[in-house]
Amino acid sequence: MATRQTAAAARTLVAPSVILLFLWMIVPLAMTIYFSLLNYNLLEPDAVRFIGIQNYLDFLSDPDFIGALINTLILVAAVLAITVIGGIFVALLMDQQIYGRNVVRVLVIAPFFVMPTVSALIWKNMLMNPVQGLFAWIARSLGLPAIDWFTNYPMLAVIIIVAWQWLPFASLILLTALQSLDEEQKEAATLDGAKAVSYFFYIVVPHIARAITVVVLIETIFLLNVFAEIRVTTNGGPSTTNIPFRIFELAVNANDVGASAAGGIVAVVLANIVAVFLVRMIGKNLEG
Amino acid sequence: MALKQSTSQRVTMSVIAWLVALLIFFPILWMFLTSFKTEADAYAIPPKFLFFHWTTDNYAEVQSRVDYVRHAINSIVLSVGANVAGLLLAIPAAWSMAFAPTKRTKDLLMWMLSTKMMPGAGVFMAIYFLYLRGHLLDSLWGVGFLLMIINLPIIVWMLYTYFKEIPVDILEAARMDGASLRNEIIYVLTPMAVPGIASTMLLSVILSWNEAFWTLNLTNVNAAPLTNMIASFSSPEGDFWALLSAASVLAIAPILIIGWFSQRQLVRGLTFGAVK
Numbered sequence: 001m002a003t004r005q006t007a008a009a010a011r012t013l014v015a016p017s018v019i020l021l022f023l024w025m026i027v028p029l030a031m032t033i034y035f036s037l038l039n040y041n042l043l044e045p046d047a048v049r050f051i052g053i054q055n056y057l058d059f060l061s062d063p064d065f066i067g068a069l070i071n072t073l074i075l076v077a078a079v080l081a082i083t084v085i086g087g088i089f090v091a092l093l094m095d096q097q098i099y100g101r102n103v104v105r106v107l108v109i110a111p112f113f114v115m116p117t118v119s120a121l122i123w124k125n126m127l128m129n130p131v132q133g134l135f136a137w138i139a140r141s142l143g144l145p146a147i148d149w150f151t152n153y154p155m156l157a158v159i160i161i162v163a164w165q166w167l168p169f170a171s172l173i174l175l176t177a178l179q180s181l182d183e184e185q186k187e188a189a190t191l192d193g194a195k196a197v198s199y200f201f202y203i204v205v206p207h208i209a210r211a212i213t214v215v216v217l218i219e220t221i222f223l224l225n226v227f228a229e230i231r232v233t234t235n236g237g238p239s240t241t242n243i244p245f246r247i248f249e250l251a252v253n254a255n256d257v258g259a260s261a262a263g264g265i266v267a268v269v270l271a272n273i274v275a276v277f278l279v280r281m282i283g284k285n286l287e288g
Numbered sequence: 289m290a291l292k293q294s295t296s297q298r299v300t301m302s303v304i305a306w307l308v309a310l311l312i313f314f315p316i317l318w319m320f321l322t323s324f325k326t327e328a329d330a331y332a333i334p335p336k337f338l339f340f341h342w343t344t345d346n347y348a349e350v351q352s353r354v355d356y357v358r359h360a361i362n363s364i365v366l367s368v369g370a371n372v373a374g375l376l377l378a379i380p381a382a383w384s385m386a387f388a389p390t391k392r393t394k395d396l397l398m399w400m401l402s403t404k405m406m407p408g409a410g411v412f413m414a415i416y417f418l419y420l421r422g423h424l425l426d427s428l429w430g431v432g433f434l435l436m437i438i439n440l441p442i443i444v445w446m447l448y449t450y451f452k453e454i455p456v457d458i459l460e461a462a463r464m465d466g467a468s469l470r471n472e473i474i475y476v477l478t479p480m481a482v483p484g485i486a487s488t489m490l491l492s493v494i495l496s497w498n499e500a501f502w503t504l505n506l507t508n509v510n511a512a513p514l515t516n517m518i519a520s521f522s523s524p525e526g527d528f529w530a531l532l533s534a535a536s537v538l539a540i541a542p543i544l545i546i547g548w549f550s551q552r553q554l555v556r557g558l559t560f561g562a563v564k
Contacts, residue, residue: 009469010384017381017444018396024437025403028411028418035413090308098302106548107313113547114316115498117518118536122319126529132331134318141334167312173563176555211563218558225407228500228515232522244409248505251413260413268410275405282562283398 035261042255055262068246082163087170112168116228177211217278323533330529346534363513367496370435382447450484487553514539
């Protein structure tokens with residue numbers, strides 16, 4: 001349908017976005033790769049020199065990096081497990097013919113719109129404070145010892161906060177997928193006298209499998225980047241420092257440009273492993 | 289599993305669903321209640337749920353203690369500015385990809401999406417360095433540009449999926465009638481595209497408003513938005529829960545309301561059309 005004239009116009013219209021995104025991708029990345037090969041500390045500007053892959057060797061053999069990598073993986077895996085399983089449960093509930101469904105939906109989705117610094121500080125102080133927090137009061141009322149979350153289980157505390165933020169996202173996406181399961185299929189299942197359990201595993205799960213994959217991939221991309229929640233609660237420490245936070249520490253606290261850049265490239269590689277799968281899935285959908 | 293349900297089943301399910309929803313919503317409700325307490329009531333054990341001395345003092349205090357208005361203006365300028373700039377770039381791009389696709393359009397879309405996958409921390413050092421040298425640290429232009437560019441792929445994608453739904457016949461009719469490209473965009477396409485553009489804008493404002501990696505790391509005073517204002521409560525002095533709650537309510541209320549209106553677009557925007 002496109003004439004030669006429109007095709008030319010089309011290219012002109014796409015160009016600004018493409019050029020900007022290209023620069024955004026290539027300039028910082030090229031700089032980061034370049035820095036990562038240098039011994040470069042902002043405090044010693046005269047000592048800058050080329051050191052090859054030494055930063056990578058240092059970064060990868062640094063126990064702090066291994067710790068940060070493990071923390072990153074724990075955080076991503078735990079939040080994914082909680083939000084996907086919880087999300088399926090919440091989505092199934094919201095898909096019932098319940099009274100006031102729209103209000104329920106509004107309540108469930110709300111945490112997703114709360115900025116990360118707010119969620120983190122409200123949870124850390126008013127809910128998880130070991131003395132005056134609400135959880136401590138509930139525990140004591142039940143005759144249990146109050147938990148000092150951020151002293152004894154800092155990673156668990158961060159996981160709970162981040163999972164609370166992402167549970168609405170998983171629920172909403174899975175609910176959307178559930179709702180496209182057409183009524184006829186549901187009717188047929190009823191007529192066949194399908195038991196709830198087998199209905200769930202043979203009809204519901206296969207139907208929402210694709211949506212689950214999308215939730216897992218998109219959340220992973222965001223969860224690999226969790227930063228603000230850690231910055232305002234624990235501000236690092238051995239049990240909650242993840243890779244983004246470690247890179248931040250190296251850059252801002254240690255002024256070590258080279259080491260931070262090497263860490264950045266490691267983060268880019270990790271994100272790309274996930275991105276390849278996600279982009280392929282979305283690409284398949286684009287055919288239609 | 290919305291199988292046929294008896295009334296009693298329906299009531300049971302409703303009760304469970306409401307309990308779960310209230311549990312999920314509770315931290316926000318608790319924050320809202322606490323924002324109307326005195327600090328003494330905020331820290332009271334046992335906690336006071338509704339029967340406390342209601343006061344709006346905290347809201348007045350937020351302004352004098354952490355300068356809410358300046359941070360709020362920065363948040364508005366950043367999220368709206370980044371959006372308008374993003375839309376100006378994305379509308380022509382999405383238009384041409386939706387209505388004059390070439391062999392490469394699909395690859396181009398996938399490539400744009402892939403730029404969104406780049407972790408902020410990965411290129412943090414480079415951006416920090418560039419901004420340090422370019423005197424862009426703590427400037428609205430600097431952070432605004434970043435917010436624009438990181439949301440650009442989502443904006444292009446969302447617009448593309450909306451534009452795709454506009455019937456091509458109408459455009460062809462307009463072309464037959466000799467409408468120029470410019471007129472076609474202004475008089476035919478835009479009116480039909482306004483709902484999609486509005487939804488895109490809402491989602492993108494939400495994402496920019498809540499963005500907390502670049503805003504925390506690249507701003508300090510002059511360009512600091514609400515995410516930073518709240519972060520300043522991470523090392524407080526004295527009792528501060530009621531004040532923190534009031535500041536938090538003020539920081540999230542606008543976006544919570546916008547968010548509730550745009551929840552359906554959220555699915556489309558954040559899954560790049562992969563879940564419908």
